[in-house]
Amino acid sequence: MSKLTEKDFIAMANKIYINPNKDVLNYLKQEYEQINFSLQKLKKINISDVEPLVRVGLPISDLREDEEDLNIVANKEKILMNASENNGDYIVIKRIIKDGI
Numbered sequence: 001m002s003k004l005t006e007k008d009f010i011a012m013a014n015k016i017y018i019n020p021n022k023d024v025l026n027y028l029k030q031e032y033e034q035i036n037f038s039l040q041k042l043k044k045i046n047i048s049d050v051e052p053l054v055r056v057g058l059p060i061s062d063l064r065e066d067e068e069d070l071n072i073v074a075n076k077e078k079i080l081m082n083a084s085e086n087n088g089d090y091i092v093i094k095r096i097i098k099d100g101i
Contacts, residue, residue, distance in 0.1 A: 004032055006025055009025055009028050009029070009032075079091070
């Protein structure tokens with residue numbers, strides 16, 4: 001990672017129409033140095049024996065068996081009882097037409 005100078009920070013800030021003061025520039029410099037330090041530590045980690053991951057987490061089988069959870073299945077009677085209006089077979093709703101659609 002290349003070393004950024006105060007001039008570089010000012011140029012970046014000016015591109016987004018910000019005029020940073022000395023306190024902001026010092027803060028940015030400290031943050032940049034901390035990020036750069038962390039990246040240098042990461043570069044030292046030996047990953048030569050690490051296989052690339054296809055996905056993070058447990059493998060997901062695309063061919064799993066579907067299992068019906070009967071605890072969440074609603075029956076027709078319960079649904080019709082909960083509806084404000086029904087005809088004994090279906091829920092009746094009022095059709096709203098707006099702007100000729």
